[in-house]
Amino acid sequence: MSRAEQEQVQEQEQGPVAPPRSVTVVGAGTIGLGWIALFLGHGLHVTVNSRRAEAPAVVADALELFAPFLPEGTADPDTFAARLSFEPDLERAVAGADVVVENAPENLELKQELFERIGKAASPGALLLSSTSTLNPDHMGARMADPSRLVVAHPFNPPHVVPLVEVVAGEGTAPGAVQEAVAFLESVGRVPIVLHKPILAFAANRLQSALLRESVHLVREGVVTLEELDRVVTNSIGLRWATVGPFLAFHLGGGQGGLRKWLGTLGAGLERGWEVLGRPSMDDATIRSLIEQAEAAYGHRTYEEWVRVRDARQTGILRSLAEADRAGNV
Incomplete structure (x- = not known):
């Protein structure tokens, strides 16, 4: 029986999978920080895995910068701290997480090592996502015992504002994992587009x-x-x-x-x-x-000032489009 058939039987026996409540974000760079803000805004419990000693301060600054531009209806930023934790040890960080989102540099060997370790430490049913902008999931999961839960979820910067996420599966990716990735991304207000085949740098x-x-x-x-x-x-x-x-x-x-x-x-x-x-x-x-x-x-403006300008303009466009769609019944 194939992995896809096994998943279908399991779903029929156990019923629909419960929506994710906990996410581990691996890496606190530009993309990781945007993901953290988005996930907290949607009420998820977020564990940040970063070996940087200053990670808590960096995340706090990013949340203050990004929070005003999160989608309407998201959680009060005052609630973020209660659902945010930091764990520099990768294995401990991913243990028990519903979803793991990796944001390491675009280095294949590094990502192969990370996913080999994540695959061993994460729960068997955890959804494993990579924010890579170039790499194939089959290549990243080459050292994993079971890479079927690994899916590319490539966001367009800044991920807490721009809705698009490109979803890319490999030959070893289970169809159920792709469906779960799409459902998860939609649950946090993103617009996932599943590429029909992998291509360098995606679309x-x-x-x-x-x-x-x-x-x-x-x-x-x-x-x-x-x-x-x-x-x-x-x-x-x-x-x-x-x-x-x-x-x-x-x-x-x-x-x-x-x-x-x-x-x-x-x-x-x-x-x-x-x-x-x-x-x-x-x-x-x-x-x-x-x-x-x-x-x-x-x-003449700092990075933080330009981020506020960018996010305010892009958020304004998204809200105007939503209003126009509602008014025109699009």
């Missing part, structure tokens, strides 16, 4: 990388400055893509004929247009120019 980062490449080209060639390029995006395609995706945008761009008409007229020269897109060299001069322009444009 969202590949799109971002393509746009970044042309952005660097336009700035490098002096067409616009770095700050002007940002304003070009936020006042055009950024606004458009916050409401409709690229394909729906061009489907609407074709008027009554939709994408069929657009591809036959305006879109007929797409390949010729792609041929003239830039392939900028990231040499020392280019890197130096980008850094200097970024510091000149954005150096």
Whole structure:
């Protein structure tokens, strides 16, 4: 009997799996901190696994910074401390957790070691998630006795605000684990998209990388400055893509004929247009120019101040879209 069939029989015998109440977050870097805030906001008990002595102070600062921008209806930040604990020992941190979310650096050997240890120490039914932006779950779980519970759940930064989470399974991942991952992510207000097959860098980062490449080209060639390029995006395609995706945008761009008409007229020269897109060299001069322009444009505010600006704007957009959907019965 396959693992999937075993899970189906188990569910029929035991009934639906109880929703997770405890999460262990491995790593307190940028992504881990966002996850911690999100999970606490949704009433979960969170154990933070970090060997940094200053981890409690770092988490406290992040919660103060992120809490105002958590989704509406989440828990009062005053309740967070009672559901938050710290455990530097990995095995003790994951023991008994319903969900483990790993956020270590993008180093395959490191992640293989972590998941080998997590697999031995975590409960057999624990859901094991990785925030990796590039790695295949089969590769990360290569040293595990049972990698069937390991699923990629790649968030888009900042994870406490941006809803998307890319869910990626490996050949050794049990279908039930993917379903549990989707259900868990939806329970904390995320929008999980299950990729139909693994691909390097997944989907969202590949799109971002393509746009970044042309952005660097336009700035490098002096067409616009770095700050002007940002304003070009936020006042055009950024606004458009916050409401409709690229394909729906061009489907609407074709008027009554939709994408069929657009591809036959305006879109007929797409390949010729792609041929003239830039392939900028990231040499020392280019890197130096980008850094200097970024510091000149954005150096008047601290990191924390820009985070508040970013999260306030993105939260405002999400709330406005939700209101528009409710008003229009979308």
